[in-house]
Amino acid sequence: MTNITRLHHALPLSSDVAAATNELDTAVAKAVAEAKAAGLPQGLIVAILHGHAHAETHWMVAK
Template sequence: MSNVTRLHHALPLSPEIQSAVNALDIAIAKAVGAAKAAGLPQGLVVSLLHGHAQVQTNIMVS
């Protein structure tokens, strides 16, 4: 995912948070790569990611 621009928070993040963000980014990229290699349709990958984002958003605002 070298063609993806990462957005940065306006305030400085702690090294622990930055490390966690980097690890999450790498894990997501590997999982998407594995899903694509296994032949999952791109729409299914996108819908799964969107579904998880929706659930986490709902948790944050509840």
């Protein structure tokens, strides 16, 4: 797993990475708020987010 960047070792983050991180965080928060407003059960929202996190982790490790 030598191709994985550990962000805490790369601090301070470049402005591009910081902007992308903030944009991702904002988009996820907005999507969760919209899903809640649409009436999706909180457990389903958590399950979907967990599934994506698991898939991304698998992709990183398998790469």
